[in-house]
Amino acid sequence: MKYCLFLFFTAFVLLQSKASDLRSDTIDIQSYILKIDLTDFANKSLKAEAEIEIKSLQNNVSSIRLDLLKLIVDSVKFNGTTTLFSYNDTLLTVNFPTALSKNSNAVLQVSYHGKPLQMAGDFGGFYWTNLYAFNIGVSFADDPHSYGRVWFPCFDNFKQRSLYEFQITTKNTHKALCNGILQSEVDFGQNKIWTWQLNQPIPSYLASVAVSQYEILRDTVHGLNGVKEVLLAARANDTTKVKNLFVHLPDAFHIYENLFGAYLWDRVGYCIVPFNAGAMEHATNIAFMQNYLNAYSAECEETMAHELSHHWFGDLVTCDSASEMWLNEGWARYCEKLFLEQFYGDSVYRQSVRTLHEDVLHRTHIRDGEYLPVSGVPSAQTYSSTVYDKGSDMIHTLRYYMGDAAFFSCVKNYLDSFKFKSVSTAQMRDYFSQCSGIDLTAYFNNWIYTKGFTHFSIENLQYETETVGTETRNRAKFTIRQKLNNAPEYFTNVPVVISYFTNENSSQRFTDTVWVNGSCTDHISAYSNLSENIKMVALDFDENLQDAISDFWYEVKDTGLYDFDVARAKLNVQELSEPDLLRIEHNWIHPEPMKDKISGLHLSNRRYWTIDGTWQDSSAIRATATFAYDGTDAGLDADLFSTTEDNLSVLYRPNSETEWQIADSFFVNTQNSISDKKGEIIVNNIQKGQYCFGIWNALLADTSVADADCIFTSINSESLLPDFKLYPNPASQFLQVEIQPNTFNKAKIIDLTGRVVAERIINRSESIIYLQIENIARGMYFVELSNAFGNRRTKTLVVK
Numbered sequence: 001m002k003y004c005l006f007l008f009f010t011a012f013v014l015l016q017s018k019a020s021d022l023r024s025d026t027i028d029i030q031s032y033i034l035k036i037d038l039t040d041f042a043n044k045s046l047k048a049e050a051e052i053e054i055k056s057l058q059n060n061v062s063s064i065r066l067d068l069l070k071l072i073v074d075s076v077k078f079n080g081t082t083t084l085f086s087y088n089d090t091l092l093t094v095n096f097p098t099a100l101s102k103n104s105n106a107v108l109q110v111s112y113h114g115k116p117l118q119m120a121g122d123f124g125g126f127y128w129t130n131l132y133a134f135n136i137g138v139s140f141a142d143d144p145h146s147y148g149r150v151w152f153p154c155f156d157n158f159k160q161r162s163l164y165e166f167q168i169t170t171k172n173t174h175k176a177l178c179n180g181i182l183q184s185e186v187d188f189g190q191n192k193i194w195t196w197q198l199n200q201p202i203p204s205y206l207a208s209v210a211v212s213q214y215e216i217l218r219d220t221v222h223g224l225n226g227v228k229e230v231l232l233a234a235r236a237n238d239t240t241k242v243k244n245l246f247v248h249l250p251d252a253f254h255i256y257e258n259l260f261g262a263y264l265w266d267r268v269g270y271c272i273v274p275f276n277a278g279a280m281e282h283a284t285n286i287a288f289m290q291n292y293l294n295a296y297s298a299e300c301e302e303t304m305a306h307e308l309s310h311h312w313f314g315d316l317v318t319c320d321s322a323s324e325m326w327l328n329e330g331w332a333r334y335c336e337k338l339f340l341e342q343f344y345g346d347s348v349y350r351q352s353v354r355t356l357h358e359d360v361l362h363r364t365h366i367r368d369g370e371y372l373p374v375s376g377v378p379s380a381q382t383y384s385s386t387v388y389d390k391g392s393d394m395i396h397t398l399r400y401y402m403g404d405a406a407f408f409s410c411v412k413n414y415l416d417s418f419k420f421k422s423v424s425t426a427q428m429r430d431y432f433s434q435c436s437g438i439d440l441t442a443y444f445n446n447w448i449y450t451k452g453f454t455h456f457s458i459e460n461l462q463y464e465t466e467t468v469g470t471e472t473r474n475r476a477k478f479t480i481r482q483k484l485n486n487a488p489e490y491f492t493n494v495p496v497v498i499s500y501f502t503n504e505n506s507s508q509r510f511t512d513t514v515w516v517n518g519s520c521t522d523h524i525s526a527y528s529n530l531s532e533n534i535k536m537v538a539l540d541f542d543e544n545l546q547d548a549i550s551d552f553w554y555e556v557k558d559t560g561l562y563d564f565d566v567a568r569a570k571l572n573v574q575e576l577s578e579p580d581l582l583r584i585e586h587n588w589i590h591p592e593p594m595k596d597k598i599s600g601l602h603l604s605n606r607r608y609w610t611i612d613g614t615w616q617d618s619s620a621i622r623a624t625a626t627f628a629y630d631g632t633d634a635g636l637d638a639d640l641f642s643t644t645e646d647n648l649s650v651l652y653r654p655n656s657e658t659e660w661q662i663a664d665s666f667f668v669n670t671q672n673s674i675s676d677k678k679g680e681i682i683v684n685n686i687q688k689g690q691y692c693f694g695i696w697n698a699l700l701a702d703t704s705v706a707d708a709d710c711i712f713t714s715i716n717s718e719s720l721l722p723d724f725k726l727y728p729n730p731a732s733q734f735l736q737v738e739i740q741p742n743t744f745n746k747a748k749i750i751d752l753t754g755r756v757v758a759e760r761i762i763n764r765s766e767s768i769i770y771l772q773i774e775n776i777a778r779g780m781y782f783v784e785l786s787n788a789f790g791n792r793r794t795k796t797l798v799v800k
């Protein structure tokens with residue numbers, strides 16, 4: 001589902017979800033026939049009979065407990081005979097006249113009536129206005145969140161799947177829309193009965209009904225499994241808007257089929273309802289809020305795509321438990337981005353992912369009240385920004401870890417393997433690992449099971465030069481520093497792509513991958529093979545790692561104003577001697593404190609900027625930077641403001657090895673007033689390096705936190721280096737070694753006495769290398785691969 005941010009609610013929790021899940025181990029509910037009279041708009045009351053076919057999964061089963069919330073039960077029949085029951089507003093317990101043996105079936109008929117619940121302020125329940133009656137199948141506040149029980153007796157959990165038939169009685173002027181295919185529409189004078197059938201099993205939260213004076217826009221879409229009917233239901237006033245705003249629905253359908261496999265449901269459908277908090281992915285019959293057509297029309301298309309994508313993520317493969325809701329909602333939010341990528345192109349995808357990432361770093365923990373891991377959230381945070389937004393953000397990084405080919409092929413296979421089933425995060429992790437051949441344990445531990453963010457930066461950057469013949473070339477040598485923003489421990493085995501640039505052309509670069517562990521990892525690049533020297537080194541230039549940085553870059557060829565967007569800075573370039581690649585990082589982490597503190601001067605505890613570029617000497621560019629500040633409670637600089645804005649300062653240092661200095665020339669533009677805590681700082685003559693805010697206030701206590709010392713974590717440990725393959729083994733004439741590119745730079749064959757009998761350099765791009773071994777004596781050897789630091793990984797080789 002998708003919800004609007006103006007919705008507020010308080011959560012209260014009833015601890016019944018686990019017990020509810022276990023019932024499905026004893027009894028399987030095979031099907032429901034729900035005969036519901038929804039004609040009484042005056043009293044907003046329903047009359048119903050639920051015919052429930054059950055199958056016993058154990059011997060000697062003598063009762064069943066069904067969830068049913070605050071309705072009135074009139075009678076219960078067991079295989080046609082009236083039987084005893086008890087009901088306490090929450091649970092309906094039916095005692096069977098005869099116990100069921102394993103694999104035997106029975107039919108329960110529950111007659112009930114009453115006013116179905118719609119809790120004030122909650123998302124979900126049964127809504128009844130003068131014009132509409134409809135359900136929304138989940139509750140944010142109640143637990144379990146699954147909300148079938150407000151309108152029929154059921155096992156209200158994410159695991160139990162059943163088939164559904166609906167026989168809905170409406171007034172003659174109304175239409176009823178439910179899941180599946182319309183079987184019949186029978187007129188009884190004043191009333192009509194609408195029979196719908198869904199031929200795919202669903203959990204109770206996906207069952208749906210919507211009744212109103214609907215007009216139906218009919219269409220078809222040609223899918224991989226044949227023609228599917230498309231029904232868009234709206235009242236006459238809304239049909240034109242629906243037509244216009246859903247114009248790309250067929251495109252979204254084809255995009256998702258192409259990425260995820262065939263659409264396995266009977267039809268495609270959306271019902272417009274006067275629900276003012278979002279949309280809900282009832283299988284084939286999505287409830288879609290009327291306001292999206294009006295006030296929120298900009299979000300309309302992404303919400304359309306989001307709900308459709310649930311027909312793979314959520315409806316087809318459902319999270320096992322509420323705490324793993326990211327398997328439904330994080331993926332559906334990410335599917336919005338995939339729709340944008342496939343329909344509007346890569347740059348629209350990138351910008352959407354970038355904007356969401358910046359929002360996650362800025363606001364997700366504020367909305368949710370704390371930093372949370374994506375998987376394993378508490379019940380009250382089931383539908384939180386962490387689950388939706390950070391979930392989506394982290395899937396972008398998963399895609400990068402796996403590479404597009406493996407990612408999309410494993411996603412498709414995963415959906416096929418778990419179709420019409422529920423799944424856990426651990427199952428997804430294991431499935432993706434096995435499918436791709438990439439061990440994703442560290443990825444899931446770091447990015448999914450752990451709260452907070454990691455942060456990477458470059459320290460001690462030096463260039464080394466060598467001359468070969470008449471040619472001089474250089475290489476970069478540096479330390480990758482890992483810091484943490486609210487994460488409990490360092491991320492491990494993170495593949496950080498380093499880009500080396502020689503001029504303003506962002507595509508003229510070479511890259512390598514460093515496997516980062518612990519606080520500090522050293523790295524030496526290869527010598528530049530481009531015609532110019534390396535002039536800029538960037539970590540994660542392509543924004544694949546969703547760390548505590550939001551960044552933006554330009555190939556600057558002219559003077560003018562450049563808005564660095566999520567990097568929260570603007571550059572006004574006044575003079576430029578040659579084109580430059582300019583990049584700004586907004587670091588969502590405290591700057592390192594001053595080594596020699598200046599009394600009364602406080603640095604930001606939250607953020608700093610890194611400005612980098614390919615220009616070489618400080619006269620090559622003249623530019624001013626504008627940084628906005630916000631010291632209001634929700635602002636990023638709230639930690640600084642206990643005084644007026646004219647006490648603000650800007651500090652600069654060229655790199656992490658130097659001390660912060662007050663920037664040479666800057667101007668605090670307090671704009672409206674010096675005490676509204678909002679304005680901007682303009683810094684003249686921008687240089688490469690780091691900038692942060694400070695404030696003069698002698699009364700403010702020093703709250704700066706020193707960073708941990710650099711501890712070089714050995715990456716000699718074999719398990720931290722990528723594996724490689726040798727074949728044939730035993731070998732006689734040649735040996736083939738298969739490696740991940742950009743990992744090792746030397747291969748050696750070593751005999752049992754430690755003597756090197758063969759050796760060769762591995763180039764960065766190589767993935768298969770051949771070693772001649774025909775001159776090597778028979779016996780046992782070690783094949784040793786090493787990287788730029790001499791970190792080694794070995795395998796045994798037999799030469800025959």
Ligand SMILES: [Zn+2]
Nearest residue numbers: 001002329332
């Ligand atoms: Zn959703």
